[in-house]
Amino acid sequence: MYKHIFMSRRHALWLGFGTLASIGAFAKNKVMSGENQTQVLETVKRDFRVVGKASLKERAAAKGLIYGVAIRSHNLLSDQKLAALIAQECGMIVPEWELKWHVGNKPLRPQPDAFDFSVADRMVKFGRNHGMLVRGHTLVWHESLPPWFQETVNRQNAEQFLTQHIKTVVKRYAGKMHSWDVVNEAIEVDDGKPHGMRSTPWWELLGPNYIDLAFRVAADADPKALLVYNDYGLDYDTPQHEAKRTAVLKLLERLKSQGTPIHAFGTQAHLSADESRFHPRKLRKFFSDVADLGLKIIITEMDVKEQKLPADIQVRDRTIAAVYEDYLSTALDEPAVIAVLTWGLSDRYTWLSEFRPRPDRLPVRPLPFDAGMNRKLAWNAIARAFDTAPKR
Numbered sequence: 001m002y003k004h005i006f007m008s009r010r011h012a013l014w015l016g017f018g019t020l021a022s023i024g025a026f027a028k029n030k031v032m033s034g035e036n037q038t039q040v041l042e043t044v045k046r047d048f049r050v051v052g053k054a055s056l057k058e059r060a061a062a063k064g065l066i067y068g069v070a071i072r073s074h075n076l077l078s079d080q081k082l083a084a085l086i087a088q089e090c091g092m093i094v095p096e097w098e099l100k101w102h103v104g105n106k107p108l109r110p111q112p113d114a115f116d117f118s119v120a121d122r123m124v125k126f127g128r129n130h131g132m133l134v135r136g137h138t139l140v141w142h143e144s145l146p147p148w149f150q151e152t153v154n155r156q157n158a159e160q161f162l163t164q165h166i167k168t169v170v171k172r173y174a175g176k177m178h179s180w181d182v183v184n185e186a187i188e189v190d191d192g193k194p195h196g197m198r199s200t201p202w203w204e205l206l207g208p209n210y211i212d213l214a215f216r217v218a219a220d221a222d223p224k225a226l227l228v229y230n231d232y233g234l235d236y237d238t239p240q241h242e243a244k245r246t247a248v249l250k251l252l253e254r255l256k257s258q259g260t261p262i263h264a265f266g267t268q269a270h271l272s273a274d275e276s277r278f279h280p281r282k283l284r285k286f287f288s289d290v291a292d293l294g295l296k297i298i299i300t301e302m303d304v305k306e307q308k309l310p311a312d313i314q315v316r317d318r319t320i321a322a323v324y325e326d327y328l329s330t331a332l333d334e335p336a337v338i339a340v341l342t343w344g345l346s347d348r349y350t351w352l353s354e355f356r357p358r359p360d361r362l363p364v365r366p367l368p369f370d371a372g373m374n375r376k377l378a379w380n381a382i383a384r385a386f387d388t389a390p391k392r
C-alpha cells in the first residue's frame with residue numbers, strides 16, 4: 001500500500017474532469033479519450049504566488065535540501081551576470097561538460113595517456129570559493145568518449161583504462177566532491193540485452209560488471225563522495241518509462257545485493273510540457289521503491305522541453321511552471337530526495353536550444369530564469385515546491 005495517496009491539485013483537477021468526461025461532458029480545453037486522459041492543452045490557472053524574497057538556495061536549505069545547476073565553464077567564466085545569479089540562487093554546481101571524457105575544445109582526456117584538468121579545476125574552485133557544493137558528472141558514459149577511444153581501447157586494456165580514469169579523476173578532487181555520477185545511462189530496454197542493459201562500449205568490452213567495478217574504484221579513490229547511478233526516461237506513465245523504471249530498479253537491487261558501494265540514484269528529470277501522461281502516484285511509488293533500497297535520490301538534470309506548445313510566452317511559461325511544480329511536489333514528498341538540480345539556470349544557456357529546438361524556431365524557455373536573467377514562473381514553481389516540501 002502507498003504510505004499516502006499523493007495527488008497534486010492539477011491531477012485532482014484532471015480526475016474531476018475525468019469524472020465529468022466519463023458521463024459525456026467535455027471539459028474546456030480538454031479532449032478525453034477512453035480510460036487514458038489525453039490532455040490537449042490545459043491553460044494553467046494556478047497563481048504561482050510565492051511568499052517572501054528568499055532565493056531557491058535558501059528555500060531548499062530551509063527544508064534540508066540542496067538546489068543547484070549544471071553549467072558550462074565558458075558561460076560561467078565569461079558571463080558575470082550569470083555567475084552572480086548562480087552564487088545567489090545555487091547551493092551546488094555540476095560541470096555540464098568539463099568532467100566528461102571529451103567535450104568542447106579543452107577536453108579532460110585529450111590523449112590516451114593525458115588528462116587536462118585546467119578547466120575543471122577552475123569550476124571546482126569557483127564552487128568552493130562561493131561556498132557551494134560541487135558534484136561530478138560523469139565518470140562512465142557511452143557519450144562524450146574521445147575520438148581516440150575506439151581505436152585505442154579494447155577487451156585487453158578496457159579495465160585498465162576505466163580504472164585509471166576513475167582513480168585519477170576522483171582522487172584529484174577527493175574530499176571536495178559532494179557526489180559523483182559514477183555511471184550514467186546504463187539502461188536501454190530497447191537494446192534487447194539481458195536486464196535491459198544498454199549496449200555501450202563499456203558493456204561490450206567488460207560485460208555488465210563494469211558498473212560494479214566503476215563504483216568500487218570510485219569508492220576507493222574518494223570514500224567521502226556520494227556515489228550515484230544516474231539515468232533518464234523514468235518520469236511518465238508510459239510503457240517505455242514503466243519498463244525503464246522496472247529495469248533501473250532491478251539494476252539498483254542487484255548492485256545493492258552484491259555489495260556495490262552505491263549511495264544514491266540520480267534521476268535526470270528532463271521533462272516535457274508536451275507529455276500529459278504524468279501519474280503522481282506511480283512516480284511516487286518508484287521513488288519509494290528506490291528509497292526502500294537504502295539509497296538517497298538526487299534530481300540531477302531537471303528542465304522542461306516544449307516543442308509543441310503555442311508561441312504565446314504566457315501560456316508556455318505557465319504550462320512549464322506547472323510541470324515543474326507537479327513533478328517536484330510529488331518527488332519532494334519522498335524524504336530520500338536530497339537535492340534538485342536544473343540543467344542550467346537561464347534560458348540564455350540551455351542544451352535544449354540545440355537538442356530540442358521548437359519547430360517555429362522561437363527561443364526555448366525551459367529554465368527558472370529567462371535569457372535576460374529575469375525570474376520566470378518556473379522559478380516560482382520550484383520555490384513553491386521547496387516551500388511546501390517536508391523538512392528533511
Ligand code: XIL
Pocket residue numbers: 096184232268301351
Ligand atoms: C549534454 C550537454 O548538456 C550538451 O551540451 C552536450 O552536447 C551533450 O550532453 N544527459 C546527461 C548529460 O547525462 O550529460 C547530457 O548533457 C544531457 C543528457
